[in-house]
Amino acid sequence: xxxxxxxxxxxxxxxxxxxxxxxxxxxxxxxxxxxxxxxxxxxxxxxxxxxxxxxxxxxxxxxxxxxxxxxxxxxxxxxxxxxxxxxxxxxxxxxxxxxxxxxxxxxxxxxxxxxxxxxxxxxxxxxxxxxxxxxxxxxxxxxxxxxxxxx
Numbered sequence: 001x002x003x004x005x006x007x008x009x010x011x012x013x014x015x016x017x018x019x020x021x022x023x024x025x026x027x028x029x030x031x032x033x034x035x036x037x038x039x040x041x042x043x044x045x046x047x048x049x050x051x052x053x054x055x056x057x058x059x060x061x062x063x064x065x066x067x068x069x070x071x072x073x074x075x076x077x078x079x080x081x082x083x084x085x086x087x088x089x090x091x092x093x094x095x096x097x098x099x100x101x102x103x104x105x106x107x108x109x110x111x112x113x114x115x116x117x118x119x120x121x122x123x124x125x126x127x128x129x130x131x132x133x134x135x136x137x138x139x140x141x142x143x144x145x146x147x148x149x150x151x
Contacts, residue, residue: 037063044070044145045111070145078138115148
């Protein structure tokens with residue numbers, strides 16, 4: 001192969017390698033939507049960095065903030081590693097349940113500068129007298145967080 005052809009081939013290979021590296025770096029950067037969702041998680045006190053001891057976290061299915069109110073939605077699958085009990089433990093939610101029904105339980109707590117309302121909507125109704133929080137229960141969880149109101 002002539003020297004000019006080798007140089008052109010090497011230059012093409014080097015450009016291709018640089019393009020692949022640049023593509024890899026860009027693909028690893030968080031998207032604006034990811035950054036926005038993380039900001040909403042932080043506002044609600046639900047970001048994984050805010051809960052070091054857990055060393056695990058749940059990814060919200062949706063996250064948005066409007067007029068200072070953050071709303072996050074989660075889904076737990078009802079297995080040992082994805083259940084209501086584990087969600088409450090992971091995010092250190094120690095509030096006593098309020099408004100307990102067979103289909104829904106709410107919790108209310110304050111974390112620093114945020115008041116959170118956690119609504120757990122169970123996918124299957126609990127048997128009468130059964131504590132769904134201690135079961136491996138599938139549910140949709142909504143966290144609504146806002147600055148505490150005075151008074």
